[in-house]
Each structure stands twice: as structure tokens, then as C-alpha cells.
Amino acid sequence: MAKKIKRLLVIGLGLIGGSLAKAAKDRNLYDQIIGSSRDYKTLDEAIKTGIIDKAVQDIEDIATEMGDGDLVVIAVPTLAIPAIISQLQPLLSELVTITDVASVKGSVVEAVNEVYRCSPSQFVPGHPIAGSEKSGIGAVDAFLFENHQVILTPSSATGCDHIDRVKKLWIGVGASVSEMKVVDHDEILAATSHLPHILAYALVDMLSSMRKNQEVFRYAAGGFGDFTRIAASDPVMWHDIVMANKKAITSALGDLTKHIDFIKQAISLGDSEYLLDVFAHARETRNHFDQMRENKTYLKPIAQTVDYRVSPGGCIKGKVVVPGDKSISHRAIILGSIANGVTNISGFLEGEDSLATLQAFRDMGVVIKRPAKGCVEVHGVGLNGLQAPSGPLYLGNSGTSMRLLSGLLAAQSFDVVLTGDESLSKRPMERVVSPLRKMGAVIAMNKNGLPPLKIKGGVDLKAIDYKLPMASAQVKSCILLAGLYAKGQTSTIESVATRDHTERMLAGFGYHVDRKEFSASLRGKGELKSTIVNVPADISSAAFYMVAASIAPGSDVILPHVGVNPTRIGVINILQMMGADIRLSNKKEVSGEPVADIQVRYAPLHGIEIPVDQVALAIDEFPVLFVAAACATGKTILRGALELRVKESDRIQSMADGLTVLGIDVTTTPDGIEIEGGSILGGEIDSKDDHRIAMAFSIAALRAKEIILIHNCNNVATSFPGFVEQANKSGLSISEEKR
CATH class of the missing domain: 3.65.10.10 (Enolpyruvate transferase domain)
Structure with a gap:
């Protein structure tokens, strides 16, 4: 019996589709790479340059031949996807996997479901976070996806075998793969990708209408070039993206407009403190973005081992x-962030772990200033004032951050994911998750109880009396932090005394803790008041x-x-x-x-x-x-x-x-x-x-x-x-x- 040919069909051979075909071909991921395009010249160039093995203008010529294990990638402009799906639906076996590369998922999923009149198990919505200002078959890059992310947004009806095939393709070309809900994807991409492109196009368009536009562009500094580089992207593609994601983009534009109005008012009134706060917070957040995206350290990056x-x-x-106490530095940031008022910290340890905690609270909307070395100013938001972060909270190598924050975040109104570097991702979290689940928390982990931790929001925690099976200040502190939000009295009992920084600091923030030799108890729903913390x-x-x-x-x-x-x-x-x-x-x-x-x-x-x-x-x-x-x-x-x-x-x-x-x-x-x-x-x-x-x-x-x-x-x-x-x-x- 002849061996079955494993095929990849890429519909659309622009930058993304062509690069994917080339990457898969160079790595021998399939027996045959087939490319489809309405442009004969594009197909001819793709064959000549070794991007594909076979070219077809009409997908009907190949679709009926494809079967179990084969994969179709739709890499056409977003608004053209419904027509392709309509064409494929009567031709493809349900055993063939279908995916796409559109940067908007809501409109694509809606179109697919309308054509199929259901959510087909074979369709796996996907979006590679990679690209270039260049376009067309001439811009193909077989290494385009290496060390980049791909987001999949499957539904509950999507087949596991189909998801696995798509994951293997992207991992095979050097990308990492994560999953996300459709609505979350479109909201996040609207703010982080679509909105910046709109702003770049708008700024260049505004400057081009100035009477002295030649002088404007001649003397523009590097920052202008960096920011507006993306305005050189394909305008038709971005028109389609914006039209397909109108709701999320409109919302993001509204939020930005309000923020700009505040900045405009601050400039007009000479409010330098407000401007400095905005700029300092933005700088720290931007630095954290680089660290999280590239898994860097929080201090000066060390490129080598x-x-x-x-x-x-x-x-x-x-x-x-010697530097300030790490345990106390963590807790000062945590309690200062959920207190009412401004907490001033001196002696703060500016090391990787405590900076991870600091940035996590910045990501949740807390304004934290670092005016001088070892000094930190935390503008607390109160017990219920934390905001949902825009993505996972990256905690670097800090096990203390992950274990303590899991207790605090188990009671918030929003979902959150806690991640870390390779080392932290191998550290067990069951010993904090288990008591939190007894309190009613909903937390998911990887197999063997390892991070990341996926914490569901909107859960009412109940107080517990918990006897620690193994002495651990981190577990004790995790439970007490969760107890701040629980109705009734939460107690921890230890066989031997462990460090009591959390209990001492809670008292310093005006929160009563009933302490005995091996136990600590507190009642939830109270209030923390800002204070001064000197870290020894x-x-x-x-x-x-x-x-x-x-x-x-x-x-x-x-x-x-x-x-x-x-x-x-x-x-x-x-x-x-x-x-x-x-x-x-x-x-x-x-x-x-x-x-x-x-x-x-x-x-x-x-x-x-x-x-x-x-x-x-x-x-x-x-x-x-x-x-x-x-x-x-x-x-x-x-x-x-x-x-x-x-x-x-x-x-x-x-x-x-x-x-x-x-x-x-x-x-x-x-x-x-x-x-x-x-x-x-x-x-x-x-x-x-x-x-x-x-x-x-x-x-x-x-x-x-x-x-x-x-x-x-x-x-x-x-x-x-x-x-x-x-x-x-x-x-x-x-x-x-x-x-």
C-alpha cells in the first residue's frame, strides 16, 4: 500500500502565507507544499524561488484531493476570508484541518460559523504575531516566525487533533504557541497592534498636509522614524483589519482620547507632577514589556551566561x-498597593524578585514611583481597587511573588494568569493552591502542580482554619492575604514558628492580626492604611x-x-x-x-x-x-x-x-x-x-x-x-x- 502524502495548502502567498510555506518547505514539515493565488506571476515566482512544490490558481483543483492529516492555511486579507471559506466548505473533508492567519478573530469566526451553520471542529483560528512593512512574494522570509508568538483561539467545538496539527506547524517553523479567547484576542490586539498602526498613519497623514511638510520630514528625529515606521505597511490590509475589528478599536480609541485630553489639560495648566507621573509610569511599563516579551531580567540585561x-x-x-530584606520588600509593595493612601518605603531591595512584585502591581493599575535608590512611593488603591492587567503577570524567578500574589488575586473581580521564567515554571505551587481552593478559589495549573497559575476572578472566598502540613511562611502569608477578602475569620496553624513579616506589617498598616506562638488569625473585609516602611x-x-x-x-x-x-x-x-x-x-x-x-x-x-x-x-x-x-x-x-x-x-x-x-x-x-x-x-x-x-x-x-x-x-x-x-x-x- 502506497504511503499517504502529507500536504500543506497555503491560500495566499503574500508575506505571511509565502513565508510560512517557505519555512515549512525548508524544514521538510510536509511531503508537499501547495500554494494558491489568483495572480499567475506570484505562483510562477513561488515555484521558481522554491517557496512551494506545486501551484494552483483554482483551489477547487486541489481541495477535493486533500484528506486526513492535511492542513489548509488561509492567508488572504481579513475581509476576503468569508469568500474563501464559502468556496472550501463543500469541497474539503471534515478530516482536513483549516486555519487562518488574520489579526482579527471575531469577524473570521463569525463568518466561518455562518457558512458552516455551526462551529466546525476542523477550523482552528490562528494569528501569528509577526510581520514586516514589506509585502508580497518578494518579501518572503523563511525565518519570519522564529522566536515569535502565535495565538490560537479555538472554540469548545474545535477538535483536539486539529489543534495539535496547527500547533505542530507553528512550532515546526520556530514559533511558540498560546491559546486565548476570541474576544480577549481582539481587545488586546486592538490596543497593542491595531491602535498603534492607526496612530502612525494619522500622524504621518497630518504632517503630510502641513505647508512645510518637506522640512518637517527632513528634520524629523529618530523617534519619529521609529514610531511611524509601521505607516509604511500595506494600507489595504490595515483597512480590512480596522473594519473587521471596529468595536474593539473604537473602544481603545475612546480610552486613548480621554488619556490625551488629561495630558493636554496638564500641559495647559502647567501640571508638571502629573506629566512626570505619566512619563515615568510609561517608561517603567515599556521597560517591563521588553523584559516580559524577551524573558529578560529586571535589572541590566545580561546577554550571556x-x-x-x-x-x-x-x-x-x-x-x-548588605541590600534590603527581600521578604519585607515584597510585602511592603503588596500591602502598600492595597492600602488607602501613599506608602513611602526606604531600603527597598532593587533586586530581580522584588522588582517583579513591584511591576506586577503597576500592571494592575497601581502608581509606584522610585524617586531615589532604595526609596519607593506606592499610591495605594485600597483593598478592592486593583485593575485587570492587560496580559499575564510575569514574575521572573520569584517564587515569593507567585505564592503570595496567588492568595491576593484569588479574591479579585478579574481573571489573571501568573507566569515566570523557566526556573519558576518548574517550582511546585500545589501547597498554596490547595488551601486557596478550600477557601473557594478557582485556580488551574499545569500538570504536576506547576505554573502558570490561571486564577478565575469574581469568586467569593470563605474563611478557613488551616493547619500547614509543612512549615512555610509563604503558604501562611498566601492564606492570610486571601483572608483579607474572606467573610469571617481566617486562621493559620503551624507546627513550628516561621517568619512573621506579614503579620507584623499588617499591624503596621493598621490591620489587626490575632497572633499566638504558632497561629495567626484575621477577619476579612477590613481596611489597610498607608504608612512608612523602613526595610532593614x-x-x-x-x-x-x-x-x-x-x-x-x-x-x-x-x-x-x-x-x-x-x-x-x-x-x-x-x-x-x-x-x-x-x-x-x-x-x-x-x-x-x-x-x-x-x-x-x-x-x-x-x-x-x-x-x-x-x-x-x-x-x-x-x-x-x-x-x-x-x-x-x-x-x-x-x-x-x-x-x-x-x-x-x-x-x-x-x-x-x-x-x-x-x-x-x-x-x-x-x-x-x-x-x-x-x-x-x-x-x-x-x-x-x-x-x-x-x-x-x-x-x-x-x-x-x-x-x-x-x-x-x-x-x-x-x-x-x-x-x-x-x-x-x-x-x-x-x-x-x-x-
Whole structure:
């Protein structure tokens, strides 16, 4: 029996259709690529240049021959699609998959349903977010779709096999594929694509009517060229798009007109503060757009992978000021955004993770200013004032952002999707989603309980009493944030105390929390009032220098204004049990959080069995504590630390692997590790893209006999921007290598 030929028919060989045909042909995705066009010259050129294998002017000549597994792509102007569908409907088998590339989906779906008198299972509406100002067969680019998105808008009646075929085509030509509702697609594209084209056409048309238009264009700056570049696109195509998406575009134009009127009024009245707010907010939002679209970091983009080469030896001396507390920075932005009034934050950690939280609230309509380094001004919108973001909230590498925001957003009136980078997308979210579902939240995840999280809005949450199966401040905080919106009293009960920053800060915002040793309770439907938040230095960042000074002979370091919250000082307690020389002075309370200056001098360490009640108090500091254990005499034993396996990496295994490379005897258990102190050698370490793993092994080099090369250190910026520069000033010797 002869093998069935797998065919792709592309109707319309302009830029999109021709590029798709060429890309599929070059990658051998089909046995035969067929092109259809009413223009004979276009077909002739497509054959000569190898864009297609076969040309047909009349689709009736090929449509009846197509069968199961074959795919038809309609790549004609939007308003011409109904005629093509009418022509195809009586000819194609229902086993043939049909898709399109129109940038408007509502009118296309309506036309298809009218022709078929139902929603056909074989039709998969699609829209590649790619293009060029050039058009026609001469503009064909086989790489046009690489690293671009394609949006599919299937209905509930669309067949899964047909959707899979279309996905395989687009993925095969280098694109990524996502799905969206038709109405959401048209509203979003109206604002982000159709409206900018209308504005570009309108501006160029206005300037062309000026008496001195030649001078206008001759002296136009680069910004004019960048903005109006899209006005060189095919006018017929854009006429069709605008006419097909009238409702959504009219709405977007109305919103823009109101916004421009406000700006016009501000200019007329000399309201410089309003103008500065608009421009600053727009700049930050535009930068975030680039970061989200290209999966970039929030700080200065690093185009290459960064490794650390750390020379052996050295000691730590002097005063070292570490960045602000990450946990408190997150919570200050969250609570400030839903409070009434303006909250001023100082000492804010300008690292990747906390900036992700900041931008998420900007995306939900909160005005947040950053007037100076470490200072943030949050214009709260109240408990019910958040607005639906225009798309998914991209949270980078921040698990704290995703877990805390899932609780807050489960009670909003709008749907929202929480996404992150590759690392965050592998982190389990079931432990926050499960209690939220008990409260009535509707949240969908990928298989195995992984992000993205799709949270349905408009749900009334109910209060619960929840006993945490595993100690976690993130889970506790998630539930309490959801409890702000629930009717009645929400309570969390822990087996051991975890960090209580959320409870302390809620009190600082005037919201009563009933606290006992292992429980926290609050009543929903209250009000948060703006306040002043002074973020202390992060004890998790200070921990690296505390261990560094403890293990390197001759060290003497002072770490000022460090947060010493009783639920966070496990690292101090554990190091002192091991024999470390640590002293606290200048103790005081700032914004509800205890702070102190910490002095650490070198002292020989010895191994211990870490008390279980200290585990939750030092959960983020264990990577560097494992380095301290490797430099101590005797054995250090840790148990009850299962949470370490679900951090940015499996921190038990990541540290065990690295320490083994460095010659340390290590044994892992399901919830802990045993480390026999010894001599640290040199070697190559994989940080697993985990910032704390990378920094911990940098500290280990102080006692190493040879160079330690640490791979994949880009994510250090998530919690400690400027780590390498500061570490080198303090006594380490780290060089960054990019590859």
C-alpha cells in the first residue's frame, strides 16, 4: 500500500502565507507544499524561488484531493476570508484541518460559523504575531516566525487533533504557541497592534498636509522614524483589519482620547507632577514589556551566561552594608498597593524578585514611583481597587511573588494568569493552591502542580482554619492575604514558628492580626492604611558574610542595620552553637521590625546536630550554613528541612553535589543532610541557576586550596545585586566570566 502524502495548502502567498510555506518547505514539515493565488506571476515566482512544490490558481483543483492529516492555511486579507471559506466548505473533508492567519478573530469566526451553520471542529483560528512593512512574494522570509508568538483561539467545538496539527506547524517553523479567547484576542490586539498602526498613519497623514511638510520630514528625529515606521505597511490590509475589528478599536480609541485630553489639560495648566507621573509610569511599563516579551531580567540585561571564577584564600574585614530584606520588600509593595493612601518605603531591595512584585502591581493599575535608590512611593488603591492587567503577570524567578500574589488575586473581580521564567515554571505551587481552593478559589495549573497559575476572578472566598502540613511562611502569608477578602475569620496553624513579616506589617498598616506562638488569625473585609516602611538589611544576605568571617582566619566584619526578627535569626543561633564569635549591638525597632548591627570575628567551628526548631528560622540560609559545616571539625546533621528540596533548586542535592566535588564527605536524606567537615579542594560547580547556591560556593573559596569555578550565576541579581563588586571589596577574589 502506497504511503499517504502529507500536504500543506497555503491560500495566499503574500508575506505571511509565502513565508510560512517557505519555512515549512525548508524544514521538510510536509511531503508537499501547495500554494494558491489568483495572480499567475506570484505562483510562477513561488515555484521558481522554491517557496512551494506545486501551484494552483483554482483551489477547487486541489481541495477535493486533500484528506486526513492535511492542513489548509488561509492567508488572504481579513475581509476576503468569508469568500474563501464559502468556496472550501463543500469541497474539503471534515478530516482536513483549516486555519487562518488574520489579526482579527471575531469577524473570521463569525463568518466561518455562518457558512458552516455551526462551529466546525476542523477550523482552528490562528494569528501569528509577526510581520514586516514589506509585502508580497518578494518579501518572503523563511525565518519570519522564529522566536515569535502565535495565538490560537479555538472554540469548545474545535477538535483536539486539529489543534495539535496547527500547533505542530507553528512550532515546526520556530514559533511558540498560546491559546486565548476570541474576544480577549481582539481587545488586546486592538490596543497593542491595531491602535498603534492607526496612530502612525494619522500622524504621518497630518504632517503630510502641513505647508512645510518637506522640512518637517527632513528634520524629523529618530523617534519619529521609529514610531511611524509601521505607516509604511500595506494600507489595504490595515483597512480590512480596522473594519473587521471596529468595536474593539473604537473602544481603545475612546480610552486613548480621554488619556490625551488629561495630558493636554496638564500641559495647559502647567501640571508638571502629573506629566512626570505619566512619563515615568510609561517608561517603567515599556521597560517591563521588553523584559516580559524577551524573558529578560529586571535589572541590566545580561546577554550571556555568567560564571564565577573564585580564587582561594583571603579574609573578610571592615563594614559591609548588605541590600534590603527581600521578604519585607515584597510585602511592603503588596500591602502598600492595597492600602488607602501613599506608602513611602526606604531600603527597598532593587533586586530581580522584588522588582517583579513591584511591576506586577503597576500592571494592575497601581502608581509606584522610585524617586531615589532604595526609596519607593506606592499610591495605594485600597483593598478592592486593583485593575485587570492587560496580559499575564510575569514574575521572573520569584517564587515569593507567585505564592503570595496567588492568595491576593484569588479574591479579585478579574481573571489573571501568573507566569515566570523557566526556573519558576518548574517550582511546585500545589501547597498554596490547595488551601486557596478550600477557601473557594478557582485556580488551574499545569500538570504536576506547576505554573502558570490561571486564577478565575469574581469568586467569593470563605474563611478557613488551616493547619500547614509543612512549615512555610509563604503558604501562611498566601492564606492570610486571601483572608483579607474572606467573610469571617481566617486562621493559620503551624507546627513550628516561621517568619512573621506579614503579620507584623499588617499591624503596621493598621490591620489587626490575632497572633499566638504558632497561629495567626484575621477577619476579612477590613481596611489597610498607608504608612512608612523602613526595610532593614537582609539577614539572608548578611549570612554569607557571617559565614565568611567565621571560617576565614583573620576576619572581622561589621554588618549594620540588619533585620534580627526572632523568626529569622536561625542562622545566628546555629552559627553560635557551632562556636562562631557573633555579637549584636545598637539594637532597636524600625517599622515594627527589630534591627541590630552584627559583628563577626573568625573562630574555629565544630559540627552539631541542628535543632529542628531552628530549621524554619534559617530555611533560606542553609546553603551557606552547609559551607560552614564543611569547614567545621566533626559532623553536622540536619533533619526536618524538606522545604529545601522545593526552593529555586533542590538545595539539599545541589549543595551535596557541589560539596562532593570539593572533596567533602556528604550524605543526603529525604529531609536533610549530614556533612563531615574537612579540607575544601577546588573544582567546577553547577549552581543550578540558584542564586544562594552560587553565593554559598563563592564563600567556600575562602577556605579552598584551589580555584572554584561556579557555573550559571546570572540569578544572583534576584536577591543580591552588586554581590561580586562588594565581595571583592570585602576580601574575596571573584571574577565574572561570560559565555
